[in-house]
Amino acid sequence: MNPDIPILSIILFLPLLGALVLLLLPSEKLQKWWTLGVTVATFLASCLLIVWWQEGYAGMQFIERYDWVALFNIQYLLGVDGLSVWLVLLTTFMTMLVIVFSWEGIAKNLKGYLFLILLLETGMIGVFVALDLVLFYIFWELSLVPMYFLIGIWGGPKRVYAAVKFFIFTMVASALMLVGILMLYRQGGTFDLLELQKMSLSPNLQVWLFLAFGLAFAVKVPLFPFHTWLPDAHVQAPTGGSVILAGILLKMGTYGFLRFCLTMFPDATRQFVPWIAALAVIGIIYGGLVALTQRDVKSLVAYSSVAHLGFVVLGLFALNSQGIAGASLQMVNHGLSTGALFLLVGMLYNRRHTRNLDEFGGLWKVMPVFGFLFLIVAFSSAGLPGLNGFVGEFNILLGAFRSNPVFAVIGTVGIVVGAWYLLRAIREMLQGPLTKPENMALSDLNKREVLTLVPIIILIVVIGLFPNLFLSKINPSADAVAAELENRPAVTLMIDK
Amino acid sequence: MTFPTINLLAIAPQIILVVAACITLLLDLVVQNKRSLGWFSLGSVLTALAALIFLRPATPEFQPGAVGSNMALADGLSWIAGAAILIAVGLAILVSIDHVADFTRRIGAYYALLLLAAVGMLAMVTASDFMTIFLGLEIFSLALYILVGYYHSDLRSGEAALKYFLLGAFASGFFLYGIALIYGATGQTNLAAITMSIAPLSSNLPFAPLLPIGMGLLLVGFGFKVALVPFHMWTPDVYQGAPTTVTAFMSVAVKTAAFTALIRVLASVTTFSRPWLLVLAVMAALTMTWGNLAALRQTSVKRMLAYSSIAHAGYILTGVAAGTERGAQAALYYLVVYTFMTFGAFGVVLAAQRRDQNDLTTSQIAGLASRQPFLAVLMSIFMFALIGIPPLAGFFGKLYVFGAAVDAGLTWLAVIGVINSGIAAFYYLRITVSMYMDAPEAAAEGSGSIAARNTSALVLTALVVAAAGTVILGLWQQPLVNGIAQAVVALLP
Numbered sequence: 001m002n003p004d005i006p007i008l009s010i011i012l013f014l015p016l017l018g019a020l021v022l023l024l025l026p027s028e029k030l031q032k033w034w035t036l037g038v039t040v041a042t043f044l045a046s047c048l049l050i051v052w053w054q055e056g057y058a059g060m061q062f063i064e065r066y067d068w069v070a071l072f073n074i075q076y077l078l079g080v081d082g083l084s085v086w087l088v089l090l091t092t093f094m095t096m097l098v099i100v101f102s103w104e105g106i107a108k109n110l111k112g113y114l115f116l117i118l119l120l121e122t123g124m125i126g127v128f129v130a131l132d133l134v135l136f137y138i139f140w141e142l143s144l145v146p147m148y149f150l151i152g153i154w155g156g157p158k159r160v161y162a163a164v165k166f167f168i169f170t171m172v173a174s175a176l177m178l179v180g181i182l183m184l185y186r187q188g189g190t191f192d193l194l195e196l197q198k199m200s201l202s203p204n205l206q207v208w209l210f211l212a213f214g215l216a217f218a219v220k221v222p223l224f225p226f227h228t229w230l231p232d233a234h235v236q237a238p239t240g241g242s243v244i245l246a247g248i249l250l251k252m253g254t255y256g257f258l259r260f261c262l263t264m265f266p267d268a269t270r271q272f273v274p275w276i277a278a279l280a281v282i283g284i285i286y287g288g289l290v291a292l293t294q295r296d297v298k299s300l301v302a303y304s305s306v307a308h309l310g311f312v313v314l315g316l317f318a319l320n321s322q323g324i325a326g327a328s329l330q331m332v333n334h335g336l337s338t339g340a341l342f343l344l345v346g347m348l349y350n351r352r353h354t355r356n357l358d359e360f361g362g363l364w365k366v367m368p369v370f371g372f373l374f375l376i377v378a379f380s381s382a383g384l385p386g387l388n389g390f391v392g393e394f395n396i397l398l399g400a401f402r403s404n405p406v407f408a409v410i411g412t413v414g415i416v417v418g419a420w421y422l423l424r425a426i427r428e429m430l431q432g433p434l435t436k437p438e439n440m441a442l443s444d445l446n447k448r449e450v451l452t453l454v455p456i457i458i459l460i461v462v463i464g465l466f467p468n469l470f471l472s473k474i475n476p477s478a479d480a481v482a483a484e485l486e487n488r489p490a491v492t493l494m495i496d497k
Numbered sequence: 498m499t500f501p502t503i504n505l506l507a508i509a510p511q512i513i514l515v516v517a518a519c520i521t522l523l524l525d526l527v528v529q530n531k532r533s534l535g536w537f538s539l540g541s542v543l544t545a546l547a548a549l550i551f552l553r554p555a556t557p558e559f560q561p562g563a564v565g566s567n568m569a570l571a572d573g574l575s576w577i578a579g580a581a582i583l584i585a586v587g588l589a590i591l592v593s594i595d596h597v598a599d600f601t602r603r604i605g606a607y608y609a610l611l612l613l614a615a616v617g618m619l620a621m622v623t624a625s626d627f628m629t630i631f632l633g634l635e636i637f638s639l640a641l642y643i644l645v646g647y648y649h650s651d652l653r654s655g656e657a658a659l660k661y662f663l664l665g666a667f668a669s670g671f672f673l674y675g676i677a678l679i680y681g682a683t684g685q686t687n688l689a690a691i692t693m694s695i696a697p698l699s700s701n702l703p704f705a706p707l708l709p710i711g712m713g714l715l716l717v718g719f720g721f722k723v724a725l726v727p728f729h730m731w732t733p734d735v736y737q738g739a740p741t742t743v744t745a746f747m748s749v750a751v752k753t754a755a756f757t758a759l760i761r762v763l764a765s766v767t768t769f770s771r772p773w774l775l776v777l778a779v780m781a782a783l784t785m786t787w788g789n790l791a792a793l794r795q796t797s798v799k800r801m802l803a804y805s806s807i808a809h810a811g812y813i814l815t816g817v818a819a820g821t822e823r824g825a826q827a828a829l830y831y832l833v834v835y836t837f838m839t840f841g842a843f844g845v846v847l848a849a850q851r852r853d854q855n856d857l858t859t860s861q862i863a864g865l866a867s868r869q870p871f872l873a874v875l876m877s878i879f880m881f882a883l884i885g886i887p888p889l890a891g892f893f894g895k896l897y898v899f900g901a902a903v904d905a906g907l908t909w910l911a912v913i914g915v916i917n918s919g920i921a922a923f924y925y926l927r928i929t930v931s932m933y934m935d936a937p938e939a940a941a942e943g944s945g946s947i948a949a950r951n952t953s954a955l956v957l958t959a960l961v962v963a964a965a966g967t968v969i970l971g972l973w974q975q976p977l978v979n980g981i982a983q984a985v986v987a988l989l990p
Contacts, residue, residue, distance in 0.1 A: 069893075069974060069975065069978055070975070071826075071978050071979065071982050072897070072900070072978075134896065137887065138887035138888050138892070141886050141887050141892070142886070142887055142888065144886070145881060145886055148926075149929075149933065152929075152930065152933060152934045153933055153934060159934065160930055160934045160935075163930075163934070164923075164926055164930065167922065167926060168919065168922055168923065168926070171884075171918075171919050171922050172916070172919035172922075175915035175916060175918055175919045176912065176915060176916075178895075178896070178899065178915050179899065179903065179908065179911045179912055179915055182896075182899055182900045182903040182904075182911060183903055183908065185900065185903075186903050186904050
């Protein structure tokens, strides 16, 4: 059922409107409650997508289409399908929790911080719902600016370097995507993704366009060797920024590959599979090994993202429905588990003002709740069966084994490495004797912090136990993409409305 | 002897401004409160703008076509460019009212010269004959030579004026020689007549080889005025030395006037033929690359913005070099947008610099966000617009310009353009880094006056107008884009 209200526009612009109103609010308390209210409202509005979802339909739902700049055929075109709907929910969900987390501990200019997070939320949702290429590019670039300021103003000691590096890497990499978009316009006379997907481009042009778009996405994911901005940005960003960065912004890259490269340039995609899959596998192994050597927990989590996103890309470029569906689910899983890890590390840092593994040990004795939650989240991240990470990785590897077994085998090694560094972090932080006197007096998580984490834990378990709740919406759309790539009819017919 | 009937309505804005300039000079002799001169000139600009709006295309009063003897014409192109110029001069006067006394006592002449410069620019955008183009060019150039040297206590201001004058005189020489050669080849100075005489079906011209030489010389003249590489050498010194109010005005309005005339000249003399477009494309690539690379090294914000304006001339030229309807539309859109964002950036420099200084270093701007948060927000808007971050108007300017290049088969130029945008992000970002992320320790030394000073409400008003233009032309661009489309359709054969 799809009632006649522009639900996507509401989800998209609620945070922006909220941000503008926020500027007028005087007291910090009011600002916090207002921002929380806006993000909760946005989350609830995005839940309506699920309530009104048309099951089994592979195409775009909740489409909104208006002319924007008629002369150049730029449209305001929104829509979601099974591949993007969970990412929209992930965005609204995590942003809400970030606000709860940021209730205390923002030392300066709280209003600016909240304003930027709301602005960022609009940018991120826009990326996942825009179906006009110019509109997509607008949100893609728009999401850069708030994150740049979040890192640069509220970040750690090397924040300026990290912020500028983050901005320039993404900006330069997406510059060529703009030329790619313009070349598509020259070919098709439209920026409408749904039209452009139907167009058959010459294989040669596809290769160039794939490279132009792919570079932007590869930097965002980040694929090895374009990942060097990531550790800087993640480690220097304030906790809220790291959660959004790892939890959502990185998905813009993998989503971009899926939504644009795979559907618009199928010939080039097939051609590039060995290269991209190789880079993904290198990322899995390399990210894991580097994470093993980290003494800073935050940077350990940051490098684990390189490895996990490698899995997602491997799944996407399996080019079959298991791989794509698994990757789509794993994007959400990674957002939840890595987001939660960053939150936990942030909570610890707020107490001890260090993140060095050498400074900890035996924390379980003083912070049992923290220890318990960390354990669950780490297991989710490591892919323990029964939790969400397993479902995603299993599907990805299933898909990858069918299309390129060699890469899948090497990728499996990455799972072992992933378990290794996480278990080592647990051992050094939580277990063993409580040696450091500074750690003796640490207080356990307070109610607000537990409240931040519990919703994530619940989802981690729910996705782990009932993955079909989520996969049932992903599968038709994933299969439609795979069918196009495998030149076979889709299992679920695309019904054109 | 019969006088040609002149459609005076069509040049009403120019007439209003000329009269106002003369009255300003006379009032200067009797009025003690010099601020009122500023308000008077601003009023005259608003009147001219109102006249322009009254005579907008699609009203019965608007009569496109020749204005007596085919020397000038009012069409959509001149209308849009004229509006941009009037907005620029209006904003320049608005920011001058509180600041002009910082650097000069000859206040009446200052406003009169600003108005006359605007008259010259309006004459140039309405010109349809080489004689009137040159006339407009000289009127505004002479006014600007004087204005650049107006900062009496800053030696660099005088140096800048001399440099601008000497090089500018040379460029005018080239320009005039180019006109002469084209006249020699075609026997015409009227643009429409030149187009007819070089049309393929018309009779052979005996001196046709003079035509490309003439066009080349003209291009040198235009290149100097809009600061295209390699004719850009004067720009950083002049923009830095001139009083910041003048810099803000000339950096935007001169480009609008000269680029508009360039589009007309190219349409008529070269009919946008392939070899000329290639020359322009190469110049565009050189201009943006050189401008951006040089801007990276600057420590003076004014010099940095000067190189940035060179780079943006390159982007605008990219649209022109496409040689298509879309290209001319894109260039025109870019010019309007550029007026707001670059004026705004220089306006912030004016507001943030010390009253007794004519420049601002990147270290002086450190910590601006904590001292004057609103000013810092405005500057960020202008910086991100100049980088080309959507949905600010600067992004759409780039989108249309590069889109036109791709459409015209100049994909390589578009690629160079977007890479340049990436390079440019470095130095624009450095301003935001200084404002928001650098500790204001650098600013603490001897800049108590910066911290203490409140920005004048008039400057803030002008900046808010510029910021509003930068934001609104991005989000709600339908009217402007449609107007531009009509203007350009009428222009191209």
